[in-house]
Amino acid sequence: MQVVRHRYDAVIVxxxxxxLMAALHLxxxxxxxxxxxxxxxxxxxxxxxxxxxGAALGNMEEDHWEWHAFDTIKGSDYLADQDAVxxxxxxxxxxxxxxxxxxxxxxxxxxxxxMQRRFGGHTNNRTGEPVRRACHAADRTGHMILQTLYQQCIxxxxxxFNEFFLTDLLLTGDPLETGTRCCGVVAxxxxxxxxxxxxxxxxxxxxxxxxxxxxxxxxxxTLTGDGCAVAWRRGIPLEDMEFYxxxxxxxxxxxxxxxxxxxxxxxxxxxxxxxxxxxxxxxxLMELAPRDLVSRAMYLEIREGxxxxxxxYLHLDVRHLPKEVLEKKLPDITEFARIYxxxxxxxxxxxxxxxxxxxxxxxPTNVDGQVVVDEKNTPLVGFYAAGECACVSxxxxxxxxxxxxxxxLVFGRRAALHMARFCRDADFAPLPENPEAxxxxxxxxxxxxxxxxxxxxxxxxxxxxVMMDKASxxxxxxxxxxxxxxxxxxxxxxxxxxLDDRHSAFNLDLIEALELGYLLDCAEALVASALNRxxxxxxxxxxxxxxxxxxxxxxxxxxxxxxxxxxxxYKPVVITKYPPQERKY
Amino acid sequence: MEVIVRILRFDPEKDxxxxxxxxxxxxxxxxxxxxxxxIIRDEHDGTLAFRRSCGHGICGSDAMVINGKxxxxxxxxxxxxxxxxxxxxxxxxxxxxxxxxxxxxxFAKYRRxxxxxxxxxxxxxxxxxxxxxxxxxxxxxxxxxxxxxxTTGCPVFWVNGEFLGPAAFVAAHRFVFDSRDxxxxxxxxxxxxxxxxxxxxxxxxxxxxxxxGINVTKAILELRQAILAGSVSLSPKER
Numbered sequence: 001m002q003v004v005r006h007r008y009d010a011v012i013v014x015x016x017x018x019x020l021m022a023a024l025h026l027x028x029x030x031x032x033x034x035x036x037x038x039x040x041x042x043x044x045x046x047x048x049x050x051x052x053x054g055a056a057l058g059n060m061e062e063d064h065w066e067w068h069a070f071d072t073i074k075g076s077d078y079l080a081d082q083d084a085v086x087x088x089x090x091x092x093x094x095x096x097x098x099x100x101x102x103x104x105x106x107x108x109x110x111x112x113x114x115m116q117r118r119f120g121g122h123t124n125n126r127t128g129e130p131v132r133r134a135c136h137a138a139d140r141t142g143h144m145i146l147q148t149l150y151q152q153c154i155x156x157x158x159x160x161f162n163e164f165f166l167t168d169l170l171l172t173g174d175p176l177e178t179g180t181r182c183c184g185v186v187a188x189x190x191x192x193x194x195x196x197x198x199x200x201x202x203x204x205x206x207x208x209x210x211x212x213x214x215x216x217x218x219x220x221x222t223l224t225g226d227g228c229a230v231a232w233r234r235g236i237p238l239e240d241m242e243f244y245x246x247x248x249x250x251x252x253x254x255x256x257x258x259x260x261x262x263x264x265x266x267x268x269x270x271x272x273x274x275x276x277x278x279x280x281x282x283x284x285l286m287e288l289a290p291r292d293l294v295s296r297a298m299y300l301e302i303r304e305g306x307x308x309x310x311x312x313y314l315h316l317d318v319r320h321l322p323k324e325v326l327e328k329k330l331p332d333i334t335e336f337a338r339i340y341x342x343x344x345x346x347x348x349x350x351x352x353x354x355x356x357x358x359x360x361x362x363x364p365t366n367v368d369g370q371v372v373v374d375e376k377n378t379p380l381v382g383f384y385a386a387g388e389c390a391c392v393s394x395x396x397x398x399x400x401x402x403x404x405x406x407x408x409l410v411f412g413r414r415a416a417l418h419m420a421r422f423c424r425d426a427d428f429a430p431l432p433e434n435p436e437a438x439x440x441x442x443x444x445x446x447x448x449x450x451x452x453x454x455x456x457x458x459x460x461x462x463x464x465x466v467m468m469d470k471a472s473x474x475x476x477x478x479x480x481x482x483x484x485x486x487x488x489x490x491x492x493x494x495x496x497x498x499l500d501d502r503h504s505a506f507n508l509d510l511i512e513a514l515e516l517g518y519l520l521d522c523a524e525a526l527v528a529s530a531l532n533r534x535x536x537x538x539x540x541x542x543x544x545x546x547x548x549x550x551x552x553x554x555x556x557x558x559x560x561x562x563x564x565x566x567x568x569x570y571k572p573v574v575i576t577k578y579p580p581q582e583r584k585y
Numbered sequence: 586m587e588v589i590v591r592i593l594r595f596d597p598e599k600d601x602x603x604x605x606x607x608x609x610x611x612x613x614x615x616x617x618x619x620x621x622x623x624i625i626r627d628e629h630d631g632t633l634a635f636r637r638s639c640g641h642g643i644c645g646s647d648a649m650v651i652n653g654k655x656x657x658x659x660x661x662x663x664x665x666x667x668x669x670x671x672x673x674x675x676x677x678x679x680x681x682x683x684x685x686x687x688x689x690x691x692f693a694k695y696r697r698x699x700x701x702x703x704x705x706x707x708x709x710x711x712x713x714x715x716x717x718x719x720x721x722x723x724x725x726x727x728x729x730x731x732x733x734x735x736t737t738g739c740p741v742f743w744v745n746g747e748f749l750g751p752a753a754f755v756a757a758h759r760f761v762f763d764s765r766d767x768x769x770x771x772x773x774x775x776x777x778x779x780x781x782x783x784x785x786x787x788x789x790x791x792x793x794x795x796x797x798g799i800n801v802t803k804a805i806l807e808l809r810q811a812i813l814a815g816s817v818s819l820s821p822k823e824r
Contacts, residue, residue: 040688042731043636043644100712103702105720105727112714137727143643144727151701168686191681220638256641336641339614339660383611457627500631503598506682509631 015041018387019206021412049142050259052134054402076396097421182383193504212355229518250355315349369415397538452498645732735791747780
């Protein structure tokens with residue numbers, strides 16, 4: 001197998017919003033930077049974000065970043081680190097102006113300012129009423145962020161390695177020992193099957209989430225937890241993996257997202273009786289309550305037999321909204337309903353169900369994007385993470401809508417600025433001997449497994465089904481234990497996976513097999529962490545422990561892989577000025 | 586229901602030239618063509634290669650020729666197609682494997698038109714102002730997802746290697762008519778040269794093929810008018 005070596009000061013893996021924001025800032029700082037993406041950059045999943053970027057510009061009405069911070073912390077069920085949230089909400093404002101200056105075509109107010117709209121959990125802190133904070137470009141805000149950042153990366157000459165698939169992270173030793181540094185990555189060039197070793201002073205993972213562990217998900221086929229799994233296998237912990245967000249309004253069975261922007265513009269959620277059932281769960285914010293509450297309410301309505309026609313879906317109703325709002329502000333989601341369901345939202349309510357959407361947990365970092373490996377926040381020198389694969393933690397137990405975009409922008413930039421300083425001062429740490437050896441052995445084993453019994457698609461389908469059934473919105477200890485057993489059975493089967501394709505050029509069979517390995521690791525970490533946390537908080541709802549338990553569980557989970565086992569350690573939550581209270585909406 | 590799918594296969598490591606292969610797939614009328622491809626991969630033949638990501642028409646990965654027309658596999662439903670369903674890679678690019686083509690020449694032409702906002706005036710502390718009318722002026726061309734359905738469906742592109750193609754024109758339009766941009770003249774200069782907007786024959790294939798419903802021909806006409814006018818007017822009343 002051929003191996004090519006490269007040397008760049010900074011290497012970024014992933015070309016979504018976080019990766020490109022970082023790449024642009026590193027390029028502007030003059031740091032030699034390579035961006036690796038398993039897709040063409042414009043295919044990244046940031047492009048599917050619809051509703052908006054939360055930032056307290058106050059263009060429509062009074063607003064303050066401190067209100068945004070409080071809403072985020074309350075939305076997180078008090079698990080977010082408050083120092084990080086304050087930084088995020090303050091810098092969100094500047095990031096939005098930065099994007100505007102870079103060319104992002106925001107919708108505009110009559111006087112020409114950036115237009116903002118309401119979104120779940122974002123409030124005027126004095127009145128408790130929804131506030132217009134989400135800066136948007138129709139319902140394709142993410143598309144415009146991705147395009148704008150990619151375009152400016154072209155302008156600044158960022159070096160892209162498209163369709164390069166991450167297989168390994170290179171460290172000089174054990175990540176938990178002092179003095180260990182990150183020194184590069186290994187990647188498979190998908191078009192040719194050639195392996196590449198990238199030697200770097202600093203590496204940023206911006207690899208996105210792992211929604212494909214679930215059967216019904218808004219996530220792209222390519223969101224398979226690559227960065228999280230690769231880091232985990234190298235001994236780096238994963239933080240708060242039990243907190244996985246289900247978005248309330250996925251298209252029934254498909255999971256394709258119908259943006260919260262619809263409810264921000266006034267859409268209703270109706271049960272089979274035609275009731276706006278959110279009145280029972282969040283009388284003040286109704287449909288604009290945070291996602292964990294709305295998704296849980298939907299599961300409960302369905303369980304109690306109030307799904308539409310007794311089935312496992314509910315209705316999103318936009319029929320009362322002006323036609324112009326649908327055409328101008330929600331054109332894409334109107335089209336999704338027409339194409340995939342054959343439903344015209346102007347005339348009929350749209351069948352929806354909660355869809356797996358966002359990992360609050362991930363690779364632990366500090367506010368400069370540095371990966372930290374223990375409860376004392378000790379950085380692993382030279383290794384950074386940002387975006388959905390990272391856990392700062394600004395989302396705690398439940399992320400507010402729009403805050404994923406805020407997160408990628410603020411922490412993509414902060415990571416880049418720290419990396420730029422580091423790259424100016426630091427030398428290259430030496431690569432390990434034969435840095436590609438482990439990847440090569442793994443790939444050869446997959447390609448030459450002539451006794452293999454199971455197809456990738458079969459194992460993946462069973463994983464997605466068991467995760468959906470036993471580790472989604474409503475959880476119990478018994479079901480989580482069954483789920484963990486099943487995931488481990490599937491891991492055993494994975495050792496006997498059989499590929500049809502043994503060739504080099506664009507071997508999707510091999511790529512999907514590697515991705516399945518990553519999915520299994522992410523799923524195992526998620527389920528084990530969920531079983532371990534015996535309380536309910538945010539998106540993690542245990543029917544056998546239905547209350548939040550601050551006395552024992554106001555802390556972050558750190559899950560470490562130790563051989564075939566998982567061990568847990570814990571990290572305190574940073575509280576600045578918002579003491580935990582009961583969450584009411 | 587049983588669906589018959591015929592796919593143009595090519596593996597550079599064993600095939601001298603592309604060949605058709607037929608699959609009989611158990612599928613639902615509401616399934617996407619992308620679902621058919623996944624069923625084939627998961628249950629029939631894991632060697633089939635194609636690109637896909639978001640699965641709902643936003644990322645632009647899975648453009649291919651389906652029953653003779655350029656479409657996104659994730660936005661085309663089985664019930665809307667005549668059988669057997671034929672699937673081929675996009676035309677005009679080197680085939681890497683099966684339905685995967687080399688997109689680099691496409692992106693090279695995109696980069697030619699300077700597809701990024703250029704404005705070196707010091708920005709204000711907050712946002713630059715832009716009226717809703719000025720914003721609306723280029724709204725249609727912001728929708729492009731760079732899937733290449735338009736360019737690879739264009740008869741001029743098939744015969745003229747210099748032709749920048751409709752997707753590059755759409756990208757240029759998005760910036761030429763943005764009131765905040767200052768490089769319209771440079772872009773229009775590029776578009777006025779050989780391979781630019783005057784080489785378009787108005788076949789309208791691009792409009793037909795665009796999965797985002799962009800009126801590509803209108804954008805091309807507006808670029809021509811801007812070149813002929815010698816300057817670009819951003820006044821709302823001229824819309």
